[in-house]
Amino acid sequence: MRVGVRDTSFGAVMLAAAGLLWLETGRDAYQEGGVLGYGFDPAFFPRILIVLWSAAALLLILRSVVLWDKDAPEPRWGMAGLAVALTGLYVLLIGKIGFLFASMAFMALLMPLMGYRRLPVLLPVAVLFPIAVWYTFNFLLFIPLPTSPWFVRL
Amino acid sequence: MDSLWLLLTPATMAAILLGTVFGVVVGALPGLGSVLAITIVLPFTFTMDPVPAIALVLSVYCSSVYGGSVSAILINTPGTPQSAATTLDGYPMTRRGEADLALGWATMASLIGGLFSTVVLIIAAPQLARIALRFGPIETFALICLALTCIAGVSRGSMIKGILAGLLGLFLATVGTDPMTGSVRFTFDVFALSGGLGLIPVLVGLFALGEVFSRMAERHGGTAQIEGRVGFKLAPLGEWLLRWKTLLKSSLIGTFVGILPGTGAATASFIAYSEAQRSGRYKERLGTGEPEGIVASESSNNAVTGGALVPTLALGIPGDPTTAVLMSALIIQGIQPGVRLFIDNPEIINAAFIALIICNLVMFVVGALSAPLITRVLRMPEPLLLGMVLVLSVVGSYGVGGKLFDVLVTLVAGVAGFFFRVCGVPVAPIVIGMVLGPIFEESLRQGLILTDNDFSVFFSLEHPIALGLITVTFLILAWSAWTEVAAARERRAAA
Structure with a gap:
């Protein structure tokens, strides 16, 4: 992808987001006056930011159209998508089966996905590292982590 | 004396030692860096007392900056951008079989720069x-304008993107309850957002998760190739005395650059290195494995640590993302950095100063002893490392408040952080905008109430400090815009 196209797209997304947020500030909840009728309504400051934000986004679009263009490095979208999906699933699983089991499964899946397939290293790391973190948080820092429905503490 | 007793506890000493080892290791791992190192240890501070918590964060800060030099010397890849200049002379020394000596120069220079x-x-x-005690809301508003402009102006990528990122950060800080009217804003009927977006979940997402996703999407990987066992050796005192001017000058440059918002240790080390090339005793040998280059780079980048803490602690204005994270660690402990800090918490602040000295000394000892350990860690495969960072990030954001919603926020921020990196948008201004947002809004609204809604008073001679700060802000904006246009013209002419 060309840098110009990338920056124009980014600027357009930011501009659209600014538009939507501006509409949000039009709701009744934002129209309450300041304290005892003095001061400013809650939308006062955000609106200033949205105006400046839109101006910056417009400038970015203008700049990317006018200035010299070159190729931007292309990431591996598939790999990034998989990583995000897997992390999303991990977050979901933490709530369902607890931190420990979810983390073990996540690490055991993530490392091969990134190209590391040495099982004698991968499996112990996938098991021992979450246990170490779980132990540290639960018993040293006294921050209880989500548990599974099958065990009281795990 | 009370402050010293606060520090001399087993918990604080253990925090400093563990924080230093952790900081050196994470700093040495290419691409992870100081922000990530501090972000990862933040959850560990939640249940600590203030002094050990501050000591932990400070030790990670100092040692992670130093850690970057180890990989710069051993594998020609700086662990952190601030050690990039160290590769120029450090790696040639390694190739000559003097890696242990190069590490000795880097460690001692880091110690002296940090202590200075x-x-x-x-x-x-x-x-x-x-001085800042005299600041009212209008001066505070002007000061934050200046800080945000500096950070956005010198951000990696373009100035417009930096400004956009800073504005986004300021906007994210408005989510939740309006501090003046009590109305909720931009929660979109999600109750969990009524308290606002947590800084730590957003920060962990933008920096840690965003970085991991980016690295997974890049086409590289593998492990570093380091041959043999690496040790540590100090140069004789006579050799140091021959380079004392560079050491002193670089420490000064680092401290001064650290005080300026938005510049950072990478800038400091390159300025110091350029100065050594201009005026150093061995300037003609620089770049070929001359220790003076390592001294310039390492003393200056570690000197930034103390310098960057000056505006953070005294004004409550962090100059870079690392100090922004550090500041949030203090806020979590109920300590609000800023002008009142020195009056309200003198014991704590003095303890922090002494802790910083101890951190630098421990960093030297750990640096001297841990070279073999770091060599092993650098050989660790990247997938293993990224997997661990992801798990620590997720559990870290959960640990803030024990809410899965925070983890969800981290995930969304991580995806956003990845897209920002792809689009060349710096994420540091977002975090700093989020940290400064509430004070910025409050100072603007209070200032307008004081002036009967007359914004022009902000720029008048009635408030000369504010006028001066705003003038400097506009000058920086104009200068940044001019240099960006000039650079674009040059690129176009060259094409």
Whole structure:
């Protein structure tokens, strides 16, 4: 992808987001006056930011159209998508089966996905590292982590 | 004396030691860096007392900056951008079989730079806070304008993107309850957002998760190739005395650059290195494995640590993302950095100063002893490392409040952080905008109430400090825009 196209797209997304947020500030909840009728309504400051934000986004679009263009490095979208999906699933699983089991499964899946397939290293790391973190948080820092429905503490 | 007793507890000493080892290791791992190192240890501070918590964060800060030099010397890849200049002379020394000596130069220079800037911090921060006590809301507003402009102006990528990122950060800070009217804003009927977006979940997402996703999407990987066992050796005192001018000058440059918002250790080390090339005793040998280059780079980048803490502690204005994270660690502990800090918490702040000195000394010892350990860690495959960072990030954001919603926020911020990196948008201004947002809004609204809604008073001679700060802000904006246009013209002419 060309840098110009990338920056124009980014600027357009930011501009659209600014538009939507501006509409949000039009709701009744934002129209309450300041304290005892003095001061400013809650939308006062955000609106200033949205105006400046839109101006910056417009400038970015203008700049990317006018200035010299070159190729931007292309990431591996598939790999990034998989990583995000897997992390999303991990977050979901933490709530369902607890931190420990979810983390073990996540690490055991993530490392091969990134190209590391040495099982004698991968499996112990996938098991021992979450246990170490779980132990540290639960018993040293006294921050209880989500548990599974099958065990009281795990 | 009370502050010293606060520090001399087993918990604080253990925090400093563990934080230093962790900081050196994470700093040495290419691409992870100081922000990530501090972000990862933040959850560990939640249940700690203030002094050990501050000591932990400070030790990670100092040692992670130093850690970057180890990989710069051993594998020609700086662990952190601030050690990029160290590769120029460090790696040639390794190739000559003098890696242990190069590590000795880097460690000692880091120690001296760090201690020098700590002394400056101890002297300058209370003075600056005393001056800043005279600041009202209008001056605070102008100061934050200046800080955000500096950060956005010198951000990696374009100035417009930096400004956009800073504005986004300011906007994210408005989510939740309006501090003046009590109305909720931009929660979109999600109850969990009514308290606002947590800084730590957003920060962990933007920096840690965003970085991991980016690295997974890049086409590289593998492990570093380091041959043999690496040790540690100090150069004789006579060799140091021959390079004392560069050491002193670089420490000064680092401290001064650290005080300026938005610049950072990478800038400092390159300025110091350029100065050594201009005026160093062995300037003609620089770039070929001359220790003076390592001294310039390492003393300056570690001197930034103390310098950057001056505005953070005295004004409550972090100059870079690392100090922004550090500041949030203090806020979590119920300590609000800023002008009142030196009056309200003198024991804590003095303990922090002494801790910083101890951190630098421990960093030297750990640096001297841990070279073999770091060599092993650098050989660790990247997938293993990224997997661990992801798990720690997720559990870290959960640990803030024990809410899965925070983890969800981290995930969304991580995806956003990845897209920002792809689009060349710096994420540091977002975090700093989020940290400064509430004070910025409050100072603007209070200032307008004080002036009967007359914004022009902000730029008038009635408030000369504010006028001066706003003028500098506009000058920086104009200068940044001019240099960006000039660079674009040059690129176009060259094409």
